[in-house]
Amino acid sequence: MSGITAAETAFYRSLRNGRFPHAVLLEGGSADSRRETAASFIAAWLCESMNPPAADEALSLSGKLPGESAPCTLCKHCRKALQWIHPDVMVLTDEEGKQIPVDAVRALLAQSIVKPSEAARRVFVIENAHKLNQQGQNALLKCIEEPPPAVCFLLLCPGRKELLPTILSRVTAYALPGTDEEFSAEAADAAQKIAAALAQNDEWGVLAATATFDKAKPLLQESLRALKELLRAGLLRTSGAEELAQPLAGEQLAGLGSGRLTVLLERVQSLERDIERNANLALLRTRIAATMFS
Numbered sequence: 001m002s003g004i005t006a007a008e009t010a011f012y013r014s015l016r017n018g019r020f021p022h023a024v025l026l027e028g029g030s031a032d033s034r035r036e037t038a039a040s041f042i043a044a045w046l047c048e049s050m051n052p053p054a055a056d057e058a059l060s061l062s063g064k065l066p067g068e069s070a071p072c073t074l075c076k077h078c079r080k081a082l083q084w085i086h087p088d089v090m091v092l093t094d095e096e097g098k099q100i101p102v103d104a105v106r107a108l109l110a111q112s113i114v115k116p117s118e119a120a121r122r123v124f125v126i127e128n129a130h131k132l133n134q135q136g137q138n139a140l141l142k143c144i145e146e147p148p149p150a151v152c153f154l155l156l157c158p159g160r161k162e163l164l165p166t167i168l169s170r171v172t173a174y175a176l177p178g179t180d181e182e183f184s185a186e187a188a189d190a191a192q193k194i195a196a197a198l199a200q201n202d203e204w205g206v207l208a209a210t211a212t213f214d215k216a217k218p219l220l221q222e223s224l225r226a227l228k229e230l231l232r233a234g235l236l237r238t239s240g241a242e243e244l245a246q247p248l249a250g251e252q253l254a255g256l257g258s259g260r261l262t263v264l265l266e267r268v269q270s271l272e273r274d275i276e277r278n279a280n281l282a283l284l285r286t287r288i289a290a291t292m293f294s
């Protein structure tokens, strides 16, 4: 991956503004891009230049002596974090796609009372958090609700559909572009129908394609993530990409042009934020078509 992702920029800004999330969800992207961005997040949490010594804190808050706006990548914490060898970073992952057993979660959490050995805090990473079962997520929830001092949690997953709403309400989420999430047939089908209607500028078609969402918020959210993938495929197509993961939809949507596709992607993202905050699905559903054609 090249350059700093929007997720990193947003996370660094949050730290610099003194908003210090103790539980972060990093979703979307590929497994590799998630891991790479996670290492940058961890470096930011631990970097010496982003964590000025206590004596400087007042100055730093007054803006006279600001800490750096990104991890330096050179201090010992950055170097170890970026190589995944920092002793204050614990990683729990699934075994070859199997569920993560609750005992493994408990074993990880048991270490959260241990003091950091080198850095100012410890970071607990759960890779493939979507492989946590309900028990595991509930065990984790207790710890996220009242995090021990100097502990941060970082959950990585392709998409949030397997995570409990109680977990989602307590994490600060950052999204990477694209995803290797495997969408359910229902969500993929709904996204294809919406994409086809969009390609034909058919507002009623979009409304009809969203009819199944009235009672299923997770399906709506998943379908919008699938739709974003189709829109991105269309955008790639307009920039001349030959090989597409979504050839048909990419082909159809490309006819809308890159400007319209970019607007549509932004609209879907704003809808996603509305959906997070709003429980009235019937109302949201009618807003989908209206938003995309306004």
Ligand SMILES: [Zn+2]
Residues within 6 Å of the ligand: 046, 047, 048, 049, 071, 072, 073, 074, 075, 076, 077, 078, 079
């Ligand atoms: Zn550093």
